[in-house]
Amino acid sequence: MFIVDDLLINPFVSIMEAIHSMAISEMYDTTEIKNAIKENRLLYELGERSQAEYERLDDELQTQLEIAREAHEQTRGKVEVMR
Amino acid sequence: MYSQTYHFAVIVYRVDVVVVHTPHERCIGPHPHPPTRSQAMSSNLYTYGVIEQDTIEIDERGINGAEEIRTVEYRSLSAVVSEIDEMEPERTDENATAHDEVLRAILESDGGRTVVPMRFGMVFKNPNTLKNVLRNGRVAFRRSLNDLDGMVELGVKLVTKDDTDVDRPAVVEDVATRLREAADTEAGNDLYSDRLVFNRSYLVDRDEQGAFDETVSEIRDAYGEQLHVQYTGPWAPYNFVDIEISSEGR
Numbered sequence: 348m349f350i351v352d353d354l355l356i357n358p359f360v361s362i363m364e365a366i367h368s369m370a371i372s373e374m375y376d377t378t379e380i381k382n383a384i385k386e387n388r389l390l391y392e393l394g395e396r397s398q399a400e401y402e403r404l405d406d407e408l409q410t411q412l413e414i415a416r417e418a419h420e421q422t423r424g425k426v427e428v429m430r
Numbered sequence: 431m432y433s434q435t436y437h438f439a440v441i442v443y444r445v446d447v448v449v450v451h452t453p454h455e456r457c458i459g460p461h462p463h464p465p466t467r468s469q470a471m472s473s474n475l476y477t478y479g480v481i482e483q484d485t486i487e488i489d490e491r492g493i494n495g496a497e498e499i500r501t502v503e504y505r506s507l508s509a510v511v512s513e514i515d516e517m518e519p520e521r522t523d524e525n526a527t528a529h530d531e532v533l534r535a536i537l538e539s540d541g542g543r544t545v546v547p548m549r550f551g552m553v554f555k556n557p558n559t560l561k562n563v564l565r566n567g568r569v570a571f572r573r574s575l576n577d578l579d580g581m582v583e584l585g586v587k588l589v590t591k592d593d594t595d596v597d598r599p600a601v602v603e604d605v606a607t608r609l610r611e612a613a614d615t616e617a618g619n620d621l622y623s624d625r626l627v628f629n630r631s632y633l634v635d636r637d638e639q640g641a642f643d644e645t646v647s648e649i650r651d652a653y654g655e656q657l658h659v660q661y662t663g664p665w666a667p668y669n670f671v672d673i674e675i676s677s678e679g680r
Binding site for chain 1: 523587589592620622623625626658660
């Protein structure tokens with residue numbers, strides 16, 4: 348519905364832009380990545396993950412976060428998708 | 431009959447400190463006259479927190495390995511700082527730990543000190559911009575220092591062990607009730623993992639920390655089989671004071 352709402356409010360927004368922004372928001376959800384970074388840290392502190400495991404996953408998640416931030420940066424100002 | 435009523439509120443100050451700056455202070459894009467390395471290295475100040483006016487001697491490395499931790503004074507306030515090259519330090523594990531460690535060293539210095547912590551990443555262009563912020567925010571800083579006098583923050587997390595399942599609402603209620611009895615104020619934090627059952631911070635008078643430690647031991651005895659009990663601190667009271675400084679002010 349929010350795509351329709353966007354289009355009703357702003358007729359200059361193309362449906363492709365709205366769909367693209369929605370896809371970016373879902374694929375690159377920074378909150379989930381940040382939570383995964385914090386969970387990884389917590390499980391390492393509790394001794395459930397080794398330092399090597401923690402560091403490998405942290406590197407991976409930090410890279411994902413950077414990509415997600417860049418993706419959001421690119422779509423900023425085009426279409427705001429309310430979730 | 432047990433009928434005590436608790437009135438718990440999180441003390442959070444949200445103060446936007448905005449400093450009017452002259453246009454030449456702010457550099458957007460390439461600087462027409464790039465500073466020499468020595469000038470750049472001594473210009474920016476990373477700020478950890480604010481204390482009652484005093485000088486400090488702390489044997490800790492700061493952000494980006496800074497060797498000297500010192501203060502910048504404005505009237506009855508001192509900001510604890512170290513020098514830094516960039517305006518936006520990278521939030522690495524090492525830097526986040528350095529921020530915490532400096533604040534903990536301040537807390538423990540001089541037989542126990544009160545500190546209003548800054549959030550990670552507060553960098554000021556020079557002592558004058560920092561003094562402006564201390565001046566504009568002095569009422570909030572003073573009020574925070576008074577309210578937090580003698581207080582430390584302690585954190586308690588309960589995390590499920592691998593495949594265990596617990597009655598979460600019942601555990602949360604029991605643990606929260608026990609901890610409130612031993613604390614001054616509580617603040618709830620995000621349950622950022624499905625494994626997290628409980629994640630709260632407590633503001634506790636230094637003199638009462640022993641009683642709080644004892645309560646956490648009892649909780650560990652009661653739930654330690656099914657849950658990890660992570661007890662951390664003392665921390666600077668991050669979750670009980672929040673002074674925001676907008677980037678225009680820095």
